Amino acid sequence: MSNDNGPEFLGKNPDGSNPGSRTNNDPDLQLAVNREGQVLAMEELAETEGSKAPTRSAPKMSFGRWATQLGWRHAVAIIAVLFALFPILYIINVALNPVGSLSASCPPSKTGISALTCLAPSTVDFSNFTAIFNDPLKPFGTWFANTLTLALVVSFLSTLMSAAGAFAFSRLRFKGRRPGLLALVLLQMFPQILAITAIFILMTSIKEVFPLFGLGSVWGLLLIYLGGSLGVNTYLMKGFFDTIPVEIDESAKIDGASHVRIFFGLVLRLALPVLVVVFFVTFTFIFNELAIARVLLPDLRDTTLAVGLNTYVSGNLQEWGKFAAGALISAIPMLLVFGITQKYLVTGLTSGAVKG
Amino acid sequence: MAEVVLKHIEKLYENGFHAVKDLNLDIADGEFLVLVGPSGCGKSTALRMVAGLEDISGGDLFIGERRVNDLPPQDRDIAMVFQSYALYPHMSVADNIAYGLKLRKMPKSEIQARIKKAADMLELNDYLERKPAQLSGGQRQRVAMGRAIVREPAVFLMDEPLSNLDAKLRVQMRAEISAVVRSLGTTTIYVTHDQVEAMTMGDRMAVMKAGVLNQVGTPQEVYDSPNNIFVAQFVGSPPMNLVQGRLEESGDGVTVKIGEATLEVPASVLDERPGLRQYLGKDVALGLRSEDMEDASLLKEVPPNATLKGTVTLVEALGSEIVVHFDLPGEAVVTDDTKLVAAEIGGDDAIDVGHTGGVKWVASFAPRSRVRVGEDVTIVADIERMHWFDAHSGEAIRG
Numbered sequence A: 001m002s003n004d005n006g007p008e009f010l011g012k013n014p015d016g017s018n019p020g021s022r023t024n025n026d027p028d029l030q031l032a033v034n035r036e037g038q039v040l041a042m043e044e045l046a047e048t049e050g051s052k053a054p055t056r057s058a059p060k061m062s063f064g065r066w067a068t069q070l071g072w073r074h075a076v077a078i079i080a081v082l083f084a085l086f087p088i089l090y091i092i093n094v095a096l097n098p099v100g101s102l103s104a105s106c107p108p109s110k111t112g113i114s115a116l117t118c119l120a121p122s123t124v125d126f127s128n129f130t131a132i133f134n135d136p137l138k139p140f141g142t143w144f145a146n147t148l149t150l151a152l153v154v155s156f157l158s159t160l161m162s163a164a165g166a167f168a169f170s171r172l173r174f175k176g177r178r179p180g181l182l183a184l185v186l187l188q189m190f191p192q193i194l195a196i197t198a199i200f201i202l203m204t205s206i207k208e209v210f211p212l213f214g215l216g217s218v219w220g221l222l223l224i225y226l227g228g229s230l231g232v233n234t235y236l237m238k239g240f241f242d243t244i245p246v247e248i249d250e251s252a253k254i255d256g257a258s259h260v261r262i263f264f265g266l267v268l269r270l271a272l273p274v275l276v277v278v279f280f281v282t283f284t285f286i287f288n289e290l291a292i293a294r295v296l297l298p299d300l301r302d303t304t305l306a307v308g309l310n311t312y313v314s315g316n317l318q319e320w321g322k323f324a325a326g327a328l329i330s331a332i333p334m335l336l337v338f339g340i341t342q343k344y345l346v347t348g349l350t351s352g353a354v355k356g
Numbered sequence B: 001m002a003e004v005v006l007k008h009i010e011k012l013y014e015n016g017f018h019a020v021k022d023l024n025l026d027i028a029d030g031e032f033l034v035l036v037g038p039s040g041c042g043k044s045t046a047l048r049m050v051a052g053l054e055d056i057s058g059g060d061l062f063i064g065e066r067r068v069n070d071l072p073p074q075d076r077d078i079a080m081v082f083q084s085y086a087l088y089p090h091m092s093v094a095d096n097i098a099y100g101l102k103l104r105k106m107p108k109s110e111i112q113a114r115i116k117k118a119a120d121m122l123e124l125n126d127y128l129e130r131k132p133a134q135l136s137g138g139q140r141q142r143v144a145m146g147r148a149i150v151r152e153p154a155v156f157l158m159d160e161p162l163s164n165l166d167a168k169l170r171v172q173m174r175a176e177i178s179a180v181v182r183s184l185g186t187t188t189i190y191v192t193h194d195q196v197e198a199m200t201m202g203d204r205m206a207v208m209k210a211g212v213l214n215q216v217g218t219p220q221e222v223y224d225s226p227n228n229i230f231v232a233q234f235v236g237s238p239p240m241n242l243v244q245g246r247l248e249e250s251g252d253g254v255t256v257k258i259g260e261a262t263l264e265v266p267a268s269v270l271d272e273r274p275g276l277r278q279y280l281g282k283d284v285a286l287g288l289r290s291e292d293m294e295d296a297s298l299l300k301e302v303p304p305n306a307t308l309k310g311t312v313t314l315v316e317a318l319g320s321e322i323v324v325h326f327d328l329p330g331e332a333v334v335t336d337d338t339k340l341v342a343a344e345i346g347g348d349d350a351i352d353v354g355h356t357g358g359v360k361w362v363a364s365f366a367p368r369s370r371v372r373v374g375e376d377v378t379i380v381a382d383i384e385r386m387h388w389f390d391a392h393s394g395e396a397i398r399g
């Protein structure tokens, strides 16, 4: 198995296997893990070798045993999957229906449970999708590009900058380190939205001298997001960096490595799981952020997906079809990022807690 | 190859803690020096100052001809082995070993040759492609050694490199490290708080206490003539037995009174330690190692005025010797040093079973001895080998 996906001193079983990327030879379990992802993966970890053994040694077990030992997992998995998939099916159905109203795409059934009639699309029509790309007042393409730029640039810069800050707080001793740390802890306790008035005034004045980074500019919003995310991320990473033994740095120093090399070559490499978590969390946050974006980018011709899509359903004219189509497309980048980072997410989210 | 000289080295931590005080050491080229002392005495701090990982607050540090106080670690031509090994977890064994060489832009062929040599020496050939997590403790330890020796530095620095290993492996690695270091002839400073490592591995040992160097010498020198009560008790296992005694003049000789017993002090002892005469009529602290006592019933003739009596509390027959714990009537020597050593040793020597008062002593008798728990025993003490200390300062009484 591969040992390339994270520092070995973190989250390791004593036998040297890595719980996050553990390969599973049991086809039944494999299925459950695939369908339900993390949840069952964790459950499977809790399972001891001892309780797994009988299922392997007895290829033909009775249905009763199968149900009590393995079957219930499938049941739980299927229910969880349905629960998670239901809104998605619903949205797909609405997006593919040209009428664009909720009641039309999900007509009330005789039983009165209209939601159930939505589970399979009644029509397949892509007019909602073409419509949102051809509305000059509500340019979905621009929204999408804006949001993607914001999310990618902020997540990348934020990860890098907070890693640098966290490295300093974790490894270097300097004047103001303690006050700095305290400030970080305090800052990350308050959500940025609390400062929205101040941010608004700030951005209005910046606009007068430096329009590129002022109110109504994506780059301005980018700076605000970046500033907002640094506190939490730095603090989170500092905690992780502290679990990487300092002797590793010292040993590298004696071996002749510079600070830069120790930072990029060792600490960042060993902290990869937490970097990925920070990147992913920041990315999702920015994709979904509505409140600040609405204040700073009020012009619908140049705003973000969250702000733009919101206008489809918040006015008098509720265009659920277009909203659903837009939402489906917006989900793609998030799915991609999740797909790429997933391997590290499970180890990353838990590895701060256990130090092997 | 280089000598290491520490001149009046001081370490004052930012919080004001004075961890190393006026440390002077001359370590010859190729010498193996063991730095030993109880926990928290500043051994690691001293070693880390030599490595350049900790700033030197005062004094001069020389490696070879150069004063290296202000040189960063990589320019000091040293290699360090850490207690936790500090291997790079994401690199293979070969890459771990080669890391320092790659950073120094050494040609690939030379790197390969050195890895090969180190791997042969440490029997790591089968593991070169593995990651540290896939190795046992002993193997990791060897990789850490390998990483140090491929650099071919002027000085090896080792901070308790064996303390994470189990007892058996420790014995094996102890011999292995000694052999490797000696075959390379590299100057080495080795920090430990393990007795046996200190006695067996080094050419010389340096004993520290609370930031102060107490004694430097070959292990035998330090064992045979400790400078003070602390060194006497810290070096050697079991620790040296101590008791209060009173020096008195009787006729034309000198005696020492221990509890009820009176021992005659031979003229040779007084000649060797002229300072003792100043203590006539005063209390002194007496030290005697367990092997300098014998069961009186085993001797054909018992020298007069050289015996102590005690009550046996525990007998441990080890085959080659019998270790006898007994209570000696008399007054215990209690100083900060004895408390420190008692705390450091803890557990197994603090045997209280059947304690009848007096001072707890340990003697090792020839296996023919038939002493039994609860019985009184007469012990012949080798007064020539007795150690004499000032009861207050704890310093050895000599000149």
Ligand SMILES: Nc1ncnc2c1ncn2[C@@H]1O[C@H](COP(=O)(O)OP(=O)(O)OP(=O)(O)O)[C@@H](O)[C@H]1O
Residues within 6 Å of the ligand: B013, B014, B015, B017, B019, B037, B038, B039, B040, B041, B042, B043, B044, B045, B046, B193
């Ligand atoms: N960064 C620091 N700031 C302040 N005091 C420190 C610092 N590091 C160590 N000390 C103190 O300096 C003293 C010596 O520490 P050091 O690590 O050198 O001990 P040691 O002899 O290596 O002990 P051990 O055998 O337990 O490793 C200790 O009392 C310790 O509390």
Ligand SMILES: [Mg+2]
Residues within 6 Å of the ligand: B043, B044, B045, B159
């Ligand atoms: Mg130490």
